[in-house]
Amino acid sequence: MSSPAVGSEGRDAAGIHAGRLRRDLAVRRVGQVAMWVSPFLVYLFLWVPIVVLIVFSFNDGASVSVWNGFTTRWYENILNNTITAGTESARFQTGLLLRAVRNSLIVAVAATLVATALGTMLALALARGRFPGRKTLDSLFYLPVVIPDITQGVSLAVFFNLVFEAVQRALGVRLVPGFGTIIIAHIAFNVSYVLIVVRARLATMDPTLEEAARDLGANHVQTFWRVTFPILMPGILAGALLAFTLSLDDFVITFFNAGVGTTTLPLFVYGMLKQRVPPEINAISTLMIAVSIVLVGASLLLQRRGSGD
Amino acid sequence: MARRGAEPGEVARSAFLAGPATVWLVLFFLLPLVFVAVASFMSRGTGGAPVPPVTLDQYERTFTVFGPVIVRSVNVALVTTALCLLLGYPLAFFISRRRDPRVRLFLLFLVLLPFWTNFLVRTYALITILQRDGLLNGLLMRLGAISEPLQLLFTQGAVIVGLVYGYLPFMVLPIYASVERLDMRYVEAAHDLGANDLRAFFRVVLPLTLPGVIAGSILVFIPTIGAFVTPDLMGGTRGLMIGNLIQSQFGGRGNIPLGSAVSMVLLALVFVGVLVYTRWGQEEKT
Numbered sequence: 001m002s003s004p005a006v007g008s009e010g011r012d013a014a015g016i017h018a019g020r021l022r023r024d025l026a027v028r029r030v031g032q033v034a035m036w037v038s039p040f041l042v043y044l045f046l047w048v049p050i051v052v053l054i055v056f057s058f059n060d061g062a063s064v065s066v067w068n069g070f071t072t073r074w075y076e077n078i079l080n081n082t083i084t085a086g087t088e089s090a091r092f093q094t095g096l097l098l099r100a101v102r103n104s105l106i107v108a109v110a111a112t113l114v115a116t117a118l119g120t121m122l123a124l125a126l127a128r129g130r131f132p133g134r135k136t137l138d139s140l141f142y143l144p145v146v147i148p149d150i151t152q153g154v155s156l157a158v159f160f161n162l163v164f165e166a167v168q169r170a171l172g173v174r175l176v177p178g179f180g181t182i183i184i185a186h187i188a189f190n191v192s193y194v195l196i197v198v199r200a201r202l203a204t205m206d207p208t209l210e211e212a213a214r215d216l217g218a219n220h221v222q223t224f225w226r227v228t229f230p231i232l233m234p235g236i237l238a239g240a241l242l243a244f245t246l247s248l249d250d251f252v253i254t255f256f257n258a259g260v261g262t263t264t265l266p267l268f269v270y271g272m273l274k275q276r277v278p279p280e281i282n283a284i285s286t287l288m289i290a291v292s293i294v295l296v297g298a299s300l301l302l303q304r305r306g307s308g309d
Numbered sequence: 310m311a312r313r314g315a316e317p318g319e320v321a322r323s324a325f326l327a328g329p330a331t332v333w334l335v336l337f338f339l340l341p342l343v344f345v346a347v348a349s350f351m352s353r354g355t356g357g358a359p360v361p362p363v364t365l366d367q368y369e370r371t372f373t374v375f376g377p378v379i380v381r382s383v384n385v386a387l388v389t390t391a392l393c394l395l396l397g398y399p400l401a402f403f404i405s406r407r408r409d410p411r412v413r414l415f416l417l418f419l420v421l422l423p424f425w426t427n428f429l430v431r432t433y434a435l436i437t438i439l440q441r442d443g444l445l446n447g448l449l450m451r452l453g454a455i456s457e458p459l460q461l462l463f464t465q466g467a468v469i470v471g472l473v474y475g476y477l478p479f480m481v482l483p484i485y486a487s488v489e490r491l492d493m494r495y496v497e498a499a500h501d502l503g504a505n506d507l508r509a510f511f512r513v514v515l516p517l518t519l520p521g522v523i524a525g526s527i528l529v530f531i532p533t534i535g536a537f538v539t540p541d542l543m544g545g546t547r548g549l550m551i552g553n554l555i556q557s558q559f560g561g562r563g564n565i566p567l568g569s570a571v572s573m574v575l576l577a578l579v580f581v582g583v584l585v586y587t588r589w590g591q592e593e594k595t
Contacts, residue, residue, distance in 0.1 A: 129322065131327075155341035159341035251429060
């Protein structure tokens with residue numbers, strides 16, 4: 001490309017230009033390699049611990065780093081309720097595990113039902129209603145989403161303690177934390193999440209449909225059940241699913257508000273991790289991962305079917 | 310204005326719809342927070358209960374005795390946020406640049422799936438990798454890189470790794486949403502005007518995706534500053550954070566006023582994050 005007419009200045013400029021081009025190309029090549037390497041490493045980071053956990057749940061030995069051969073005995077131990085580890089006081093028992101699962105389901109179902117109803121009603125009021133203090137109310141309901149769960153957990157525990165003391169003084173009835181306190185706490189944070197999800201659905205809904213129903217003589221109740229509710233249904237279901245998941249998964253808030261005999265699954269797992277870890281924990285964790293994969297897969301399928309037409 | 314004014318019937322309907330949730334929020338969320346705020350100005354009575362007289366002692370103790378832990382928690386949260394950004398941005402960019410929407414969905418799914426498994430189970434999975442006789446030490450020893458297993462667990466580093474592991478999806482999703490909406494013609498224009506990839510990234514791509522970056526950073530910062538489970542299981546005594554201080558003060562031999570004061574400081578830190586988000590982190594309405 002060089003021409004004899006180019007003077008020394010021109011050659012310098014061409015040289016600088018070529019140098020810059022080379023540098024730009026080097027930048028691009030590094031960038032392209034990094035664009036593939038970095039995500040690959042992140043996926044490894046996210047998945048290796050989980051895959052290792054699953055693989056070693058079939059390891060014939062208590063180690064999680066040395067492979068001693070394939071076995072299903074940890075799973076059999078869970079099924080047969082055969083104890084292999086743990087101190088006398090903190091033995092792992094399948095019965096306790098199942099009880100924890102049952103407790104978790106009781107809490108999650110109750111909290112989801114109430115929170116979905118309250119959250120949906122609230123979403124309707126905030127999106128459609130005009131009343132003083134609406135903006136303030138709106139922002140107040142974001143607080144449970146941003147405030148750390150440890151703060152929510154301890155403040156509720158202090159609150160319940162004071163209320164229980166007052167009740168005992170006034171009525172002589174001794175109340176203790178249990179399902180009631182856990183469910184109340186879960187509803188308190190779940191309403192906000194349901195509100196966010198249902199409102200997103202309400203925002204995409206055509207308001208003229210409701211107006212048309214009212215013009216045709218339907219009253220507010222009829223309009224809601226015949227028009228608004230069916231259209232909102234996917235949003236309500238999504239909100240309920242989120243509330244259910246958050247409730248099943250919650251450890252911190254439950255930890256401070258649970259009582260004797262209301263150990264939920266996360267509390268049970270925490271107890272196992274804090275005391276001597278039984279070798280069956282890999283198998284239990286694998287089962288929990290399998291259940292969540294099945295649930296997520298099912299909800300994705302449902303959503304796809306819901307938006308299929 | 311007359312039409313916009315609230316009719317009595319409408320107010321009643323709104324009160325019926327919003328009432329129950331509002332009562333619940335006030336009774337089981339706001340009131341308990343007010344109690345904790347009041348308790349933070351009280352003295353410690355028998356059994357750690359808050360009693361008069363009113364005092365600022367708890368805050369003084371919070372900043373003197375617990376000062377180092379608070380500073381460390383802020384550091385841990387900031388480092389975690391920075392690491393999530395360094396790992397999450399390229400990942401979000403990579404996913405959004407795949408042409409096939411099914412590939413994009415699958416790659417996002419791979420980020421989210423670990424996130425849908427129980428937090429404690431995920432933390433435990435990471436512990437098995439990092440523990441003394443875990444896979445990482447075993448691998449390093451077999452490779453001859455080390456002769457003695459390293460103390461990886463129960464360090465501040467372990468807490469940071471655990472938090473990054475737990476909250477990375479919070480960073481990836483908002484950035485993905487931002488990058489997805491990025492008009493690549495701006496990048497082409499930058500190239501045409503002579504910018505190389507690096508310059509085009511820092512002058513065009515990054516500014517345009519900044520709302521996603523800020524949103525993701527706040528979504529990571531807020532839960533990590535108040536983390537309890539990760540430092541509790543992975544930090545040992547060297548990795549204690551604000552959350553562990555609060556928990557210990559509300560336990561059996563605790564001090565509720567002191568724990569309340571620490572909680573208030575944590576809330577203040579969280580609100581700094583929320584302010585940053587509402588100021589710079591929201592996508593402008595288009």
